[in-house]
Amino acid sequence: MENFAEIREEVRKLCADYPGAYWRALDRESAYPTEFVRALGENGWLAALIPEEYGGSGLPLSAAAVILEEIQRAGCNGGACHAQMYMMGALLRHGSAEQKREYLPQIASGVLRLQAFGVTEPTSGTDTTALKTTARREGDSYIVNGQKIWTSRAEHSDLMLLLARTAPAGGKRTDGLSVFLVDMRAVKENGLTIRPIRTMMNHATTEVFFDNMRIPASSLIGEEGKGFRYILSGMNAERILIAAECIGDAKWFTEKSTAYARERVVFGRPIGQNQGVQFPIAKAYARMRAAELMVYHAAALFEAGQDCGAEANMAKMLAAEASWEAAEACVQTHGGFGFAEEYDVERKFRETRLYQVAPISTNLILSYLAEHVLGMPRSY
Numbered sequence: 287m288e289n290f291a292e293i294r295e296e297v298r299k300l301c302a303d304y305p306g307a308y309w310r311a312l313d314r315e316s317a318y319p320t321e322f323v324r325a326l327g328e329n330g331w332l333a334a335l336i337p338e339e340y341g342g343s344g345l346p347l348s349a350a351a352v353i354l355e356e357i358q359r360a361g362c363n364g365g366a367c368h369a370q371m372y373m374m375g376a377l378l379r380h381g382s383a384e385q386k387r388e389y390l391p392q393i394a395s396g397v398l399r400l401q402a403f404g405v406t407e408p409t410s411g412t413d414t415t416a417l418k419t420t421a422r423r424e425g426d427s428y429i430v431n432g433q434k435i436w437t438s439r440a441e442h443s444d445l446m447l448l449l450a451r452t453a454p455a456g457g458k459r460t461d462g463l464s465v466f467l468v469d470m471r472a473v474k475e476n477g478l479t480i481r482p483i484r485t486m487m488n489h490a491t492t493e494v495f496f497d498n499m500r501i502p503a504s505s506l507i508g509e510e511g512k513g514f515r516y517i518l519s520g521m522n523a524e525r526i527l528i529a530a531e532c533i534g535d536a537k538w539f540t541e542k543s544t545a546y547a548r549e550r551v552v553f554g555r556p557i558g559q560n561q562g563v564q565f566p567i568a569k570a571y572a573r574m575r576a577a578e579l580m581v582y583h584a585a586a587l588f589e590a591g592q593d594c595g596a597e598a599n600m601a602k603m604l605a606a607e608a609s610w611e612a613a614e615a616c617v618q619t620h621g622g623f624g625f626a627e628e629y630d631v632e633r634k635f636r637e638t639r640l641y642q643v644a645p646i647s648t649n650l651i652l653s654y655l656a657e658h659v660l661g662m663p664r665s666y
């Protein structure tokens with residue numbers, strides 16, 4: 287796989303302007319990294335996957351993975367904007383020529399932010415097809431009612447990709463759901479209410495309420511009732527990119543651990559001279575490398591247009607576990623200082639924990655593998 291050395295270097299340079307102190311200050315206030323996201327946008331990094339004809343750079347998925355990996359490796363947090371990279375895929379693959387012409391260039395140039403992804407609901411959780419938000423056609427509009435939860439970055443986005451029910455449940459459970467590209471600027475406080483949720487880490491996540499929210503019928507992406515399939519088709523890219531972020535996190539933790547283990551002297555010698563300190567770090571490194579191979583294998587399959595469902599899922603699971611193992615080793619290596627804000631270890635520890643739950647939790651990945659790869663009966 288190509289290493290994209292130049293991309294790595296450029297992203298690292300940009301990230302150097304946003305050191306630990308920047309993220310710590312935001313973390314304390316639960317504030318959004320506006321300047322960081324703007325810089326990524328202005329330098330075209332968030333438009334990596336948008337084709338050149340729409341003003342993006344038309345890079346392959348593995349290049350986008352490298353961008354996110356380097357962001358995390360530098361100690362920054364791509365969670366503030368990673369969705370912009372993969373969400374436009376639904377628009378690109380299933381949107382009309384007019385929608386693409388209208389939105390993609392503006393997303394590519396950073397004029398419009400497509401950061402909000404409204405799928406999860408409080409009552410349905412992982413069982414997406416049981417969602418209750420409805421969109422009812424009325425003349426040239428749809429009227430949306432319902433609620434989403436964990437809609438991250440909604441306060442910092444202009445557009446939202448929304449999955450809602452347009453026909454009653456029944457028959458095939460994936461039918462009757464539709465995807466909309468909602469221009470939130472037009473409906474904020476006019477049918478759309480956004481409330482932030484305070485979380486363990488700084489993630490700008492929210493709950494959103496739709497109360498007779500009227501959106502133009504032209505917001506519909508693709509065909510009515512086929513939305514679930516459209517969302518599914520973007521999930522492999524999402525999993526691969528988030529797995530790459532976890533690889534970046536694991537590298538950050540391991541670099542931090544080894545540096546501290548070499549420097550910190552206790553009992554008259556560096557703690558890193560003790561195998562009890564070395565081994566957990568080395569083990570986490572080996573796990574990260576194995577996960578990294580799966581991430582880039584999945585990306586290669588994706589780029590070749592081959593089915594990569596199993597590999598994308600495994601990459602996400604293995605990378606999230608590897609970053610968590612590296613995080614655990616990092617806290618342990620730092621002893622008490624692992625808990626001190628100024629080392630950034632505790633912040634990254636909280637941040638990387640998310641990826642065993644979102645965007646898909648480990649159990650659901652295991653049931654996917656059990657059913658679709660190993661041929662065991664469906665469990666849910």
Ligand SMILES: Cc1cc2nc3c(=O)[nH]c(=O)nc-3n(C[C@H](O)[C@H](O)[C@H](O)COP(=O)(O)OP(=O)(O)OC[C@H]3O[C@@H](n4cnc5c(N)ncnc54)[C@H](O)[C@@H]3O)c2cc1C
Pocket residue numbers: 402403404405406410411412413435436437438439485489491640643644645646647648649650653665666
């Ligand atoms: C910070 C944060 C940001 C997020 N951002 C977004 C976002 O931008 N957009 C969005 O749409 N969603 C977002 N999510 C939602 C996220 O995708 C879900 O939290 C995740 O998919 C799990 O769903 P849930 O929380 O409803 O858990 P549930 O579905 O309630 O599951 C709870 C637990 O039970 C397990 N479980 C459930 N069913 C089974 C089963 N059949 N077999 C075995 N185990 C099972 C799960 O694995 C999980 O461990 C975010 C979540 C968080 C915490």
